[in-house]
Amino acid sequence: MTGPSVIHTTVSLSDRSYTVHTGPGALALVAPELRRVLGPSPNRALIVHDLGVPAPTEHALANDLRAHGFTVTTVTITPTEEAKSLATLERVLVALGSSGHSRIDPVIALGGGIVGDLAGFAAASWQRGVPVAQCPTTLLSMADASVGGKTGVNLTVPSPSDPPRPRLLKNMVGAFHQPALVAADTAVLASLPDRHRRAGLAECIKHALISTGLTGLDLLDDTRRLIPAVRNGDAVATAELLALSVRLKAEVVRRDERESTESSAGGDGGERMLLNLGHTFGHAIETIPHLTPDPARPDLAPLHHGEAVALGMVAACEASRAAGLCGPEIGQQLASLLHDAGLPTRVAGLPATDEILARMGSDKKAAGGAVRLILPTGRGTCRVVRGLDPGAVRAGIDAMRA
Ligand SMILES: NC(=O)c1ccc[n+]([C@@H]2O[C@H](COP(=O)([O-])OP(=O)(O)OC[C@H]3O[C@@H](n4cnc5c(N)ncnc54)[C@H](O)[C@@H]3O)[C@@H](O)[C@H]2O)c1
Numbered sequence: 001m002t003g004p005s006v007i008h009t010t011v012s013l014s015d016r017s018y019t020v021h022t023g024p025g026a027l028a029l030v031a032p033e034l035r036r037v038l039g040p041s042p043n044r045a046l047i048v049h050d051l052g053v054p055a056p057t058e059h060a061l062a063n064d065l066r067a068h069g070f071t072v073t074t075v076t077i078t079p080t081e082e083a084k085s086l087a088t089l090e091r092v093l094v095a096l097g098s099s100g101h102s103r104i105d106p107v108i109a110l111g112g113g114i115v116g117d118l119a120g121f122a123a124a125s126w127q128r129g130v131p132v133a134q135c136p137t138t139l140l141s142m143a144d145a146s147v148g149g150k151t152g153v154n155l156t157v158p159s160p161s162d163p164p165r166p167r168l169l170k171n172m173v174g175a176f177h178q179p180a181l182v183a184a185d186t187a188v189l190a191s192l193p194d195r196h197r198r199a200g201l202a203e204c205i206k207h208a209l210i211s212t213g214l215t216g217l218d219l220l221d222d223t224r225r226l227i228p229a230v231r232n233g234d235a236v237a238t239a240e241l242l243a244l245s246v247r248l249k250a251e252v253v254r255r256d257e258r259e260s261t262e263s264s265a266g267g268d269g270g271e272r273m274l275l276n277l278g279h280t281f282g283h284a285i286e287t288i289p290h291l292t293p294d295p296a297r298p299d300l301a302p303l304h305h306g307e308a309v310a311l312g313m314v315a316a317c318e319a320s321r322a323a324g325l326c327g328p329e330i331g332q333q334l335a336s337l338l339h340d341a342g343l344p345t346r347v348a349g350l351p352a353t354d355e356i357l358a359r360m361g362s363d364k365k366a367a368g369g370a371v372r373l374i375l376p377t378g379r380g381t382c383r384v385v386r387g388l389d390p391g392a393v394r395a396g397i398d399a400m401r402a
Helices: 027-036 055-067 088-098 111-128 140-146 187-192 194-215 220-231 234-253 271-276 279-286 305-322 328-342 355-360 390-399
Strands: 007-011 019-021 043-050 069-075 107-111 132-136 151-159 166-176 182-183 372-379 381-386
Touching: 007 234, 019 027, 027 055, 027 132, 027 182, 027 187, 027 279, 043 055, 043 088, 043 111, 043 220, 055 069, 055 107, 069 088, 069 107, 069 111, 088 111, 088 151, 107 111, 111 140, 111 151, 111 166, 132 140, 140 187, 140 194, 140 234, 166 187, 187 234, 194 220, 194 234, 194 271, 194 305, 194 328, 194 372, 194 381, 220 328, 234 271, 271 381, 279 305, 279 372, 305 328, 305 372, 305 390, 328 372, 355 390, 372 390
Parallel strands: 019 182, 043 069, 043 107, 107 132, 132 182
Antiparallel strands: 007 019, 151 166, 372 381
């Protein structure tokens, strides 16, 4: 059942505009909304189902789609960063080919950010682009990954080390492909493990840290107020926090859909780049297999994406402070928010700083040989900085060490 508690946010992109439906019961809107948006012609739908999403949720969505005239095929994915790969993409494309999926039929991503990115990229690639409905089922994918049209997979390459070791390059192959709709049904979060709920809060905190500079709205106080209730699974608080994130992201995407590398204000990058706060440092450590958020629990390795982003934001604050771009209070404020959210601010076993620097150099945010960093400059404000003093970058990396 959907009710008045579902919040509808428009991402305004002229003929590619779409609505993000956030709240309990939003999944029931998918089938009728697809019919409304796509019209009566499409007759097939492919669901890419995240194995972690309880089967009854997938069955209900599939039945709903059938009731609206779609023939449904489901592909189930076990979502890991290793499986966010060209091989898994091929599995989805083969399923599209086998089911006779035409260029007007939709793909439906039902899962966390991994499934959303993968299914979105499959939709972008199949016959050069078919509609995709993003149905995020983790806090992180509801707050961030499902909105804005970034899709893609990771790529494994040999590292230049001797002997060469395989190295995972995050999101290195992909496309911008805006969804036809997003349905973030907060009721499905009931089954989400606590660690993933906490990891999702990292992207909400990130949004608060960039909010004032982007929209003039200061989301920091609301975020701090809502975090404890969201951690306790409070549905109303969760929908409220998600709505803040979705509104911010919708506005950023409206202004800078393709993450331009030039700023209209003459800086080192466009506004969408600010959403990468914590990501250049974070991506560099996310794929290091032995890192764990709790030194007493090696079994928790590797870091989840949100945990790596949390640590990456710690590094960004310290790099900015070391470069004289912000005061120490910005890092302290972040540490306090991360503490409330149950997220790590330090990590044990980090490799040598030079290795982290090398990893950062191969991040997508690097351009023309210089790493671009998103650095806090004040309360709720950040800027893109290219070619930061290496000493400040090292200080940022060292701030993540336990
Ligand atoms: N496209 C973007 O703009 C964007 C933005 C941020 C992150 N990302 C990507 O998103 C990915 C991280 O996404 P994530 O944090 O959602 O992780 P995830 O996709 O790995 O999902 C986390 C875990 O939760 C399980 N799960 C999903 N929904 C569940 C539910 N309702 N109940 C129980 N278990 C459930 C999954 O099976 C998985 O084990 C990364 O690959 C990252 O690069 C993309």
